[in-house]
Amino acid sequence: MTSIRVLVTGGTFDKEYDELTGRLYFLETHVPEMLRRGRCRLDVTLETVMMIDSLELDDAGRAHIVERARASRETAIVVTHGTDTMVQTAGALASARLDGKTIVLTGAMVPYAFGSSDGLFNLGSALSFVQVLPAGVYVAMNGQHFQWNAVRKNTQTGVFEGV
Amino acid sequence: MTSIRVLVTGGTFDKEYDELTGRLYFLETHVPEMLRRGRCRLDVTLETVMMIDSLELDDAGRAHIVERARASRETAIVVTHGTDTMVQTAGALASARLDGKTIVLTGAMVPYAFGSSDGLFNLGSALSFVQVLPAGVYVAMNGQHFQWNAVRKNTQTGVFEGV
Amino acid sequence: MTSIRVLVTGGTFDKEYDELTGRLYFLETHVPEMLRRGRCRLDVTLETVMMIDSLELDDAGRAHIVERARASRETAIVVTHGTDTMVQTAGALASARLDGKTIVLTGAMVPYAFGSSDGLFNLGSALSFVQVLPAGVYVAMNGQHFQWNAVRKNTQTGVFEGV
Amino acid sequence: MTSIRVLVTGGTFDKEYDELTGRLYFLETHVPEMLRRGRCRLDVTLETVMMIDSLELDDAGRAHIVERARASRETAIVVTHGTDTMVQTAGALASARLDGKTIVLTGAMVPYAFGSSDGLFNLGSALSFVQVLPAGVYVAMNGQHFQWNAVRKNTQTGVFEGV
Numbered sequence: 001m002t003s004i005r006v007l008v009t010g011g012t013f014d015k016e017y018d019e020l021t022g023r024l025y026f027l028e029t030h031v032p033e034m035l036r037r038g039r040c041r042l043d044v045t046l047e048t049v050m051m052i053d054s055l056e057l058d059d060a061g062r063a064h065i066v067e068r069a070r071a072s073r074e075t076a077i078v079v080t081h082g083t084d085t086m087v088q089t090a091g092a093l094a095s096a097r098l099d100g101k102t103i104v105l106t107g108a109m110v111p112y113a114f115g116s117s118d119g120l121f122n123l124g125s126a127l128s129f130v131q132v133l134p135a136g137v138y139v140a141m142n143g144q145h146f147q148w149n150a151v152r153k154n155t156q157t158g159v160f161e162g163v
Numbered sequence: 164m165t166s167i168r169v170l171v172t173g174g175t176f177d178k179e180y181d182e183l184t185g186r187l188y189f190l191e192t193h194v195p196e197m198l199r200r201g202r203c204r205l206d207v208t209l210e211t212v213m214m215i216d217s218l219e220l221d222d223a224g225r226a227h228i229v230e231r232a233r234a235s236r237e238t239a240i241v242v243t244h245g246t247d248t249m250v251q252t253a254g255a256l257a258s259a260r261l262d263g264k265t266i267v268l269t270g271a272m273v274p275y276a277f278g279s280s281d282g283l284f285n286l287g288s289a290l291s292f293v294q295v296l297p298a299g300v301y302v303a304m305n306g307q308h309f310q311w312n313a314v315r316k317n318t319q320t321g322v323f324e325g326v
Numbered sequence: 327m328t329s330i331r332v333l334v335t336g337g338t339f340d341k342e343y344d345e346l347t348g349r350l351y352f353l354e355t356h357v358p359e360m361l362r363r364g365r366c367r368l369d370v371t372l373e374t375v376m377m378i379d380s381l382e383l384d385d386a387g388r389a390h391i392v393e394r395a396r397a398s399r400e401t402a403i404v405v406t407h408g409t410d411t412m413v414q415t416a417g418a419l420a421s422a423r424l425d426g427k428t429i430v431l432t433g434a435m436v437p438y439a440f441g442s443s444d445g446l447f448n449l450g451s452a453l454s455f456v457q458v459l460p461a462g463v464y465v466a467m468n469g470q471h472f473q474w475n476a477v478r479k480n481t482q483t484g485v486f487e488g489v
Numbered sequence: 490m491t492s493i494r495v496l497v498t499g500g501t502f503d504k505e506y507d508e509l510t511g512r513l514y515f516l517e518t519h520v521p522e523m524l525r526r527g528r529c530r531l532d533v534t535l536e537t538v539m540m541i542d543s544l545e546l547d548d549a550g551r552a553h554i555v556e557r558a559r560a561s562r563e564t565a566i567v568v569t570h571g572t573d574t575m576v577q578t579a580g581a582l583a584s585a586r587l588d589g590k591t592i593v594l595t596g597a598m599v600p601y602a603f604g605s606s607d608g609l610f611n612l613g614s615a616l617s618f619v620q621v622l623p624a625g626v627y628v629a630m631n632g633q634h635f636q637w638n639a640v641r642k643n644t645q646t647g648v649f650e651g652v
Binding site: 039042115120121126127128129140141143158 | 294322
Binding site: 175178180182183185187216272273274276277278279318319321 | 338341343345346348350379435436437439440441442481482484
């Protein structure tokens with residue numbers, strides 16, 4: 001069985017509702033709960049790299065994600081990431097030329113804590129693509145997968161589309 | 164983009180709770196709602212072949228599923244199916260030698276109508292595998308994929324495992 | 327603040343889905359989780375009397391519920407109960423002439439474990455009625471409350487209605 | 490059966506997640522869906538007065554709520570309201586001396602659209618209290634009810650408590 005490392009970076013995926021302030025914030029990642037709910041039996045190692053909104057991710061943060069992907073002993077890597085700058089981080093990972101590694105970035109449009117989240121669908125999708133795609137950097141959203149340099153997020157529709 | 168046909172056959176995936184009788188039953192498939200929730204943008208054609216518990220699926224029913232897979236113009240096919248006899252139907256599909264077609268069977272341990280269902284995870288997984296696996300018949304459950312003749316459902320644990 | 331005893335007897339309220347057998351069954355009551363979710367700050371003492379389908383409740387079982395209501399130090403009592411024989415148990419409680427006690431029976435048409443359950447609404451309703459109604463035995467369902475001898479469950483519609 | 494008017498004013502109860510901006514906003518009230526889920530059979534007339542965060546509610550807005558309560562032909566009135574200034578609006582309603590009317594304000598700490606919302610519990614509670622409490626203005630939260638001038642929201646804990 002493929003060993004997979006999941007690098008958690010936050011994003012909408014993991015936002016919570018703070019009932020005292022009425023704001024969305026980050027507490028702990030929901031990925032373990034999502035894996036349990038999916039009855040996932042893959043060999044997954046989870047690593048929380050950071051818990052932030054991807055709009056607040058700067059070059060240093062992005063370099064840190066690249067560093068953690070480089071350090072991964074697993075050659076199959078899923079990165080959970082905010083959708084707003086997911087493509088940018090995919091580019092940073094591709095520039096790092098982590099040869100022999102298959103890296104799939106995914107996220108969610110609606111927090112998992114909401115009943116209507118797409119997160120569980122996307123996580124199932126990303127974990128599947130990462131097992132079978134050749135080495136490279138990909139974005140998996142909306143049931144599709146794209147090469148890192150052939151995708152953009154359409155900010156009008158919220159959908160990832162090929163370019 | 165790969166065109167995908169989803170053949171719906173029922174199974175736990177699609178069971179509903181009948182509040183008058185207190186029993187589980189089938190009404191309509193939840194797959195369209197699940198695709199919406201997953202913000203799925205794949206080219207999916209949905210076909211409801213039957214809506215039954217897979218324990219009640221007999222040879223005639225199984226032949227009917229094979230027939231619908233054979234008739235499919237799409238070469239990528241996902242079959243939603245009860246878990247109890249999923250492997251048996253995978254075998255029937257393999258015996259039919261539908262050359263050039265990638266067929267992925269998936270299902271759920273808990274009905275989608277329950278909050279805690281694994282269905283959305285499995286659907287995201289199956290739709291992803293079907294796009295990238297070579298022609299053949301597979302079972303996708305628990306985040307994994309198996310060749311049709313190399314898997315069984317462990318009835319003690321409810322987990323699909325390689326044989 | 328009124329002290330309230332909640333007598334749990336099972337019913338649809340507390341049914342779970344057994345993913346190995348595909349059947350509904352009882353594990354532990356969801357009432358504590360429901361009270362947490364409702365951010366309930368009432369002084370509630372919870373007592374699980376039994377965990378059964380109310381269709382299986384016989385005279386001995388019904389006598390046991392009456393006994394536990396009699397033993398309750400709290401004069402405000404909510405009984406969670408299957409809907410099929412709720413009115414019958416209300417009658418048994420009324421016959422016991424537990425003077426000075428306000429007893430409200432409630433239940434659910436859909437298990438709490440299902441996303442679409444009416445259970446949380448009914449629990450909020452029953453806990454409210456029990457604080458303000460005079461001594462007596464009542465059924466609280468569908469947002470309404472009825473005297474024990476002025477209500478029946480319409481088995482065609484699943485709705486409780488006055489008689 | 491008591492006729493009840495529900496005046497909707499927005500608040501956390503009705504907040505939605507905007508998946509394009511990642512912000513919470515108001516669309517349409519969830520109260521009809523909540524009444525369906527609670528299988529509510531009360532005679533309820535729903536009136537959306539406004540859809541705002543109660544922190545943004547000013548004197549004019551508050552006067553408008555009072556006006557709609559005064560105009561109500563139903564003498565049992567539930568007001569759904571943000572929790573932050575619910576007590577203030579309760580005061581405005583009390584000052585208006587709407588004799589003969591029972592007015593119950595309620596809300597939620599977590600939006601109904603979130604799986605973990607207390608909204609359904611609170612709505613069940615408020616609709617029950619309003620049927621049996623004598624004329625007056627009340628706040629119903631956390632399973633409790635308070636006279637309008639004997640309650641405050643503890644902003645540290647998010648709980649309504651007697652004063």
